[in-house]
Amino acid sequence: MSPKVSQEHMEQRRAEILKAAEKVFIEYGYERATMKHIMDAANVSRGGLYQYFSNKEAMFETILEEGLSLELDETLEMLKENATSYWDMLMKTIFGEGGEPDDEMDPLAPAKLEFFIIGRNDEHRRAYGKTRYNNGLSIYAHIIEDGQRSGEFSKKFDHEIIARSIIAFIDGLAVEDAMLSREDLRIKEQSVLFVEYLKMALGISEHSTDGK
Template sequence: MPKVSDEHKELRIQQILLAASEVFKSKGYEQATLKDIVEEAGMSRGWIYLYFKDKTTIFMALIDYLDAQLEERISTLLKENKGSAHGVLISYFQETSQSIDRLKDSVVPAIYEFCTTGWRVQQVRDYFVNRYIRVTAIFIDVIGKGVENGEFKPTRSVDEIGKYMISSLDGIMLHSLAFGSQQINAVQQVNLLINQLMEMLSVNFLKIMGKNS
């Protein structure tokens, strides 16, 4: 097989992940097959196997890809909010509220399915433990920046607040998928979570106003 440049490899991998995303959105994790992904990607099975050994490794790579996009989005929000951690959290929560009704059309249901059906498998359990650490670290870092620049004076540890935020959001999203966002008043719950977080962070609004002026 001829040598393939790193750039070409990245394009191939992205093509596979985008195809996989469409398959997992429509079929979920359990019902999706490698054959479905091969057909959606328009590649031979051999090309797929060149980069991934099975459906599980494709799905994990897809989640990593989405998490990398989240990290990029947080970086962008930091720039848009002139380095304000408070601004980042508010913007992120607003975007989350707006996207809740579209969760069922995303990869999120398949991620929850993969986690709940595969937790007995050591590889899957280890993966999600590491992912939890990685994703919570993104928001713990944001909160930490807010403490450093004087926006926050938290009443609890930054680590504890960050983990509480992620756990609460996960619960809201999972219940939205299970019972419907209207049934559980998801947007109102997100707003309540914002208020709780701001209380725990003891927001210094004078400092924030100074940054935005």
């Protein structure tokens, strides 16, 4: 009789496999990564791996979903804490905890780009990509709309259009990051310029951001 495995152990092992898989996708990209790569990285048998995930597509989607859920939870947590500056909240959602443009990119971005472009003609992946896009859109749109309602942001432009422009900017950087060197990409300089665009679109002055 096989020994019983606790639910806690299974959840921990699943998390370890996903962590190893993410490192594999970062190193190899989505297309070149294989289940064998992930088996070796996670130090798990073939049967042990397939017990949790049937293929690398399911595994990659899980990584994306959990990352988006974490981002959404963190955003909602900031809202619950009654942040006094929606601008600060927006910057942290775009650029991370520091809330300032830098030269860093999501290391998984090239694999994400590959995943969706390669699967653009696959009905399931297109539907999944659309759902994920809309979920991400809701995060930015929610912050901007609340900022407009509070009077901190101008209502000159529709909150959803601004949110879409944020996603377009981030996705555009991901495309360039997959093809260009960091020196050619100049992420921080492009990001600083994009922040100025957001200030204009939202009616944010230097004085208001300095006093956040």
